[in-house]
Amino acid sequence: MNTYNPYEAPKAAMAAPVANDAGIEQVASAQKLIIYSILAYFAGAAARTFLGPIGLLLVLGAVLMGLIGTFRLCSGLGYSMPVRVILIVLMFVPLVSLIVLLVLNAKATARLRAAGYHVGLLGATR
Template sequence: MTMQNPYQAPQAAVAEPFVAEAGIEQVASAQKLIIYAILGYFAAVALQGVLGLFAALLLVLVVCAALVGTFKLCTGMGFSMASRVILLVLMFVPLVSLIVLLVLNAKATARLRAAGYHVGLLGARR
């Protein structure tokens, strides 16, 4: 006969313990920048006929955000220096940069979900 304490709390593994992956916080913040850059591209194109010069200024700000986000994301995900340089150069080609941002966003989403983050429309949260 085994002796069990009737007043002992039940024991259960509720959730997996979080293992901090190197650079995952950097990937999360860079993904937000990339998402904002994608939304900014669409806003700049939509407002180009109405606002003209202001839309061009918005597009310059979006390209700067895309450059910073791409560099941070590539660094956080451990891309080689050659691929970082190629991706940063591709940010200056209008339609190709949008496609590159969408692909990088998909890769970051997969990495963040594997690390236990919840990824929504405007980025990741724990």
């Protein structure tokens, strides 16, 4: 007798989830650094208008966080060394650095959502 059931749901070979990727935790922590850097950049720009040199310190802190976050995120996403160097150099150009941070944040969000993370305003949660 035939065991074929025409009403059975189709079976597909599913790929292993991306959550087993070794760099996904590094991507999550680097994305938080990048998000904090973007927020600190805007806060520093506003504080620089009103407070002067104190706001400049906040902007410098945002740039430092952005540099560290960019390097860690590029490592977690598996970018090659020339791409990492180019992105780090672009971080020293004032408006371009903000655009680089926003693009990297979007790429990290896509990778984290594919791995099953929930990504909110201040980073990813499992």
